[in-house]
Amino acid sequence: MITVTGASKRYGDFAALDDVSIEIPDGSLTALLGPSGSGKSTLLRVIAGLETPDSGSVVISGEDVTDIPPQRRNIGFVFQHYAAFKHMTVRDNVAFGMTIRRRPKAQIEARVDELLGIVGLAGFQKRYPSQLSGGQRQRMALARALAVEPRVLLLDEPFGALDAKVREELRAWLRRLHDEVHVTTVLVTHDQEEAMDVSDNIAVLNEGRVEQIGTPLDLYERPANDFVMSFLGPVARLRGRLVRPHDLKVTREPGADSVPATVGRVAHLGFEVRVELDAEGQEPVSAQTTREEAQRLGLRTGERVYLRTDQPPQLSLAESGALG
Amino acid sequence: MTVGTRSRLTLRTLALSYLFVLVLVPLGMILYRTFEHGLVAFWESITTPAAISAISMSLTIVAIVVPLNVCFGVVTALALARGRFPGRGIVQAIVDLPFAISPVIVGVSLLLLWGVNGWFGGLADAGFQVIFSLPGMVLATLFVTLPFVVREVEPVLHEIGDEQEQAAATLGASRWQTFWRITLPAIRWGLAYGIVLTVARALGEFGAVTVVAGGVPGQSQTLTLLVHSRYIDDQNTFGAYAAATTLMGLALVTLLLMTVLNRKREAA
Numbered sequence: 001m002i003t004v005t006g007a008s009k010r011y012g013d014f015a016a017l018d019d020v021s022i023e024i025p026d027g028s029l030t031a032l033l034g035p036s037g038s039g040k041s042t043l044l045r046v047i048a049g050l051e052t053p054d055s056g057s058v059v060i061s062g063e064d065v066t067d068i069p070p071q072r073r074n075i076g077f078v079f080q081h082y083a084a085f086k087h088m089t090v091r092d093n094v095a096f097g098m099t100i101r102r103r104p105k106a107q108i109e110a111r112v113d114e115l116l117g118i119v120g121l122a123g124f125q126k127r128y129p130s131q132l133s134g135g136q137r138q139r140m141a142l143a144r145a146l147a148v149e150p151r152v153l154l155l156d157e158p159f160g161a162l163d164a165k166v167r168e169e170l171r172a173w174l175r176r177l178h179d180e181v182h183v184t185t186v187l188v189t190h191d192q193e194e195a196m197d198v199s200d201n202i203a204v205l206n207e208g209r210v211e212q213i214g215t216p217l218d219l220y221e222r223p224a225n226d227f228v229m230s231f232l233g234p235v236a237r238l239r240g241r242l243v244r245p246h247d248l249k250v251t252r253e254p255g256a257d258s259v260p261a262t263v264g265r266v267a268h269l270g271f272e273v274r275v276e277l278d279a280e281g282q283e284p285v286s287a288q289t290t291r292e293e294a295q296r297l298g299l300r301t302g303e304r305v306y307l308r309t310d311q312p313p314q315l316s317l318a319e320s321g322a323l324g
Numbered sequence: 325m326t327v328g329t330r331s332r333l334t335l336r337t338l339a340l341s342y343l344f345v346l347v348l349v350p351l352g353m354i355l356y357r358t359f360e361h362g363l364v365a366f367w368e369s370i371t372t373p374a375a376i377s378a379i380s381m382s383l384t385i386v387a388i389v390v391p392l393n394v395c396f397g398v399v400t401a402l403a404l405a406r407g408r409f410p411g412r413g414i415v416q417a418i419v420d421l422p423f424a425i426s427p428v429i430v431g432v433s434l435l436l437l438w439g440v441n442g443w444f445g446g447l448a449d450a451g452f453q454v455i456f457s458l459p460g461m462v463l464a465t466l467f468v469t470l471p472f473v474v475r476e477v478e479p480v481l482h483e484i485g486d487e488q489e490q491a492a493a494t495l496g497a498s499r500w501q502t503f504w505r506i507t508l509p510a511i512r513w514g515l516a517y518g519i520v521l522t523v524a525r526a527l528g529e530f531g532a533v534t535v536v537a538g539g540v541p542g543q544s545q546t547l548t549l550l551v552h553s554r555y556i557d558d559q560n561t562f563g564a565y566a567a568a569t570t571l572m573g574l575a576l577v578t579l580l581l582m583t584v585l586n587r588k589r590e591a592a
Binding site: 048049050069070071072073074075076077079081083084085086087096097100101141144145148 | 484487488490491492493494495496497498501505506509510512
């Protein structure tokens with residue numbers, strides 16, 4: 001369990017963290033999700049001890065580590081740009097933490113081989129980081145962080161520097177790895193899809209504060225506020241209220257609560273169809289419908305239609321409370 | 325911009341002739357003059373007591389100046405690249421000062437400070453001679469070579485960033501372990517290049533050293549000063565050529581090292 005209580009951190013006038021409290025359960029994979037400047041990386045670095053909070057405390061597995069330097073926190077940290085030791089072989093990179101701890105040589109060898117097997121880099125022992133691809137480097141960095149058997153694994157935008165395809169592969173791979181190794185993991189990301197895909201819990205951060213903590217489903221179905229709602233997926237605004245584009249219904253006939261609109265562009269995206277609409281006296285909105293529905297309506301640019309929401313936006317806080 | 329074959333050839337010829345006339349011809353003349361009486365005459369000229377003393381004096385200065393500037397240079401570069409402290413800009417400017425100031429001024433200021441009438445002039449009466457002896461020459465050389473290590477190491481530190489150092493810290497390495505195992509290997513080629521530049525400058529320094537050395541043959545004379553005094557004071561032109569060739573030999577070794585290191589540094 002990682003418990004951060006009342007952590008604040010300012011850089012001049014800018015509040016990177018503003019009285020943040022969060023509990024991360026043992027063995028879980030928790031994502032810190034937010035836009036850049038939201039404080040998610042600062043929070044992770046405070047947990048690691050790479051940043052010192054101005055106030056507040058950090059407790060890892062019952063031990064108050066607030067004043068303990070990163071060297072003695074027994075954590076694993078993975079950086080966005082890998083932070084590979086360029087002058088060392090893959091073997092020496094992974095062995096680094098154990099070498100520092102003066103483990104017996106035979107034990108180090110065995111553990112390095114085991115870890116490289118786990119991360120899919122068996123046989124790469126003698127290569128240098130410059131001879132690896134980005135994805136391979138990041139997997140090496142993960143093996144290096146895991147080698148010291150850390151109490152918690154902290155990942156700072158670990159896939160941010162990789163191209164989309166590799167990113168998706170590594171994401172799935174990380175989830176499988178976590179299911180095998182079960183080390184308490186905190187992942188920083190600005191990509192909501194990544195957060196929803198891999199994590200058990202998501203903490204959404206904005207302007208140095210935690211907006212909401214919950215499971216991916218919780219957050220999507222019961223966002224605490226407009227910020228969480230719009231950050232977790234596409235939204236449209238109708239009559240001043242935020243709704244998901246797939247909750248917008250396009251009809252030919254006017255209804256009780258409907259708003260007249262003009263069809264703009266109709267984009268066929270495979271299974272789904274996105275309809276851009278100009279509603280009278282409102283901002284332009286995008287509605288999302290299925291291919292069948294779009295065919296049935298036979299929408300054309302310039303036609304007059306009516307818009308309504310199928311269900312009222314769910315902004316109930318009752319069931320989407322904080323963790324723990 | 326594309327350059328035609330003809331103009332490219334013309335440009336090349338111009339550049340090569342420039343180098344030839346300005347660099348190769350004068351150096352070639354010295355080599356020719358040095359060896360025109362054969363190797364034996366050359367050998368005898370550079371093994372006189374004064375010459376041997378000058379060679380060892382030059383090498384001694386290098387041997388003292390290089391380690392001092394390596395320590396100072398690495399610490400300063402680390403402070404400038406990693407630290408955020410008030411007065412950083414001033415330190416940057418001070419490090420560059422030796423580039424800007426004429427070496428003669430350095431020599432004169434050392435005289436003012438350490439000379440008989442200077443602030444620390446009393447030390448000479450106490451038996452610790454600075455001016456007209458090795459300590460003064462070391463001080464002068466230290467001053468003029470001060471920027472090289474800092475200026476070669478600092479950009480490398482900026483380029484590698486501090487993530488590797490942070491990663492080492494999270495893996496349990498102390499600051500000292502991080503420096504030896506991560507930082508130093510990462511800056512090694514930049515540092516080596518800075519050392520080579522320091523050696524080259526220390527061997528060749530004339531202006532600052534000549535003011536504080538007094539040029540007593542066999543006592544406070546570097547190889548560079550020997551070339552000058554043989555030529556001007558002793559009218560011993562052949563001796564001057566021989567000493568100059570020896571100096572060039574040392575410089576050539578340094579230059580070769582520089583080229584090799586530069587390649588390594590760029591490859592790293």
